[in-house]
Amino acid sequence: INAEYMGAEEREQKAKGELERQLLADKSEAEKERKVLLELQALSAAIQSTGASKAEAKANAERMTIEGENDVTVAKLQAQARKTNLEAELRVEQNKRSAELEYLTELNKLEIDRSKRMADIEVNKFKSSVQAIGAPTIAAMARAGPEMQAKLLKGLGLQGYMLTDGNSPINLFNAANSLTGGGSE
Numbered sequence: 001i002n003a004e005y006m007g008a009e010e011r012e013q014k015a016k017g018e019l020e021r022q023l024l025a026d027k028s029e030a031e032k033e034r035k036v037l038l039e040l041q042a043l044s045a046a047i048q049s050t051g052a053s054k055a056e057a058k059a060n061a062e063r064m065t066i067e068g069e070n071d072v073t074v075a076k077l078q079a080q081a082r083k084t085n086l087e088a089e090l091r092v093e094q095n096k097r098s099a100e101l102e103y104l105t106e107l108n109k110l111e112i113d114r115s116k117r118m119a120d121i122e123v124n125k126f127k128s129s130v131q132a133i134g135a136p137t138i139a140a141m142a143r144a145g146p147e148m149q150a151k152l153l154k155g156l157g158l159q160g161y162m163l164t165d166g167n168s169p170i171n172l173f174n175a176a177n178s179l180t181g182g183g184s185e
Contacts, residue, residue: 002104006097013093017086024079028072035068 042061130138 002097002101006101009093010090013086013090017083017090020082020086021079024075024082028075028079031068031071031075035065035072038064038068 039061042057042064
């Protein structure tokens with residue numbers, strides 16, 4: 001789920017970056033078109049006027065051309081700056097997610113190792129209990145009645161165990177009552 005969440009967040013960041021770049025590119029293109037329009041307007045005014053008005057229109061056209069080029073340059077620089085910022089933010093987020101995933105992986109490894117060691121302890125405890133009791137005692141317990149088995153197991157400090165000869169079916173409802181001393185059937 002974390003990987004899906006990280007992937008979705010990464011795609012969202014990329015999509016936002018693409019949108020910002022597209023908006024800036026569109027703005028840049030609009031400024032270029034505006035520049036062309038202004039040049040054409042200036043040229044039209046120059047043709048209609050004569051003398052001083054022609055010179056003034058030409059100066060205005062040049063001024064507008066310079067302003068338009070400046071606007072295009074500014075838009076390009078803003079787009080590049082925004083792209084750089086978004087890429088840096090994305091790298092930081094990716095590094096953060098990677099570190100978090102690595103931490104969780106190590107934590108899971110430690111938990112698995114702890115669980116294995118706890119299981120080994122329980123197995124060794126059971127083996128030592130069985131060895132301490134011995135085969136003849138276990139056989140006698142298997143032949144004893146359920147209440148006696150429960151008392152013997154309780155006396156040995158074993159809880160949650162049940163003995164059976166393996167041939168008789170077990171009624172788990174009655175067995176649970178017998179093991180807990182709750183019923184006598």
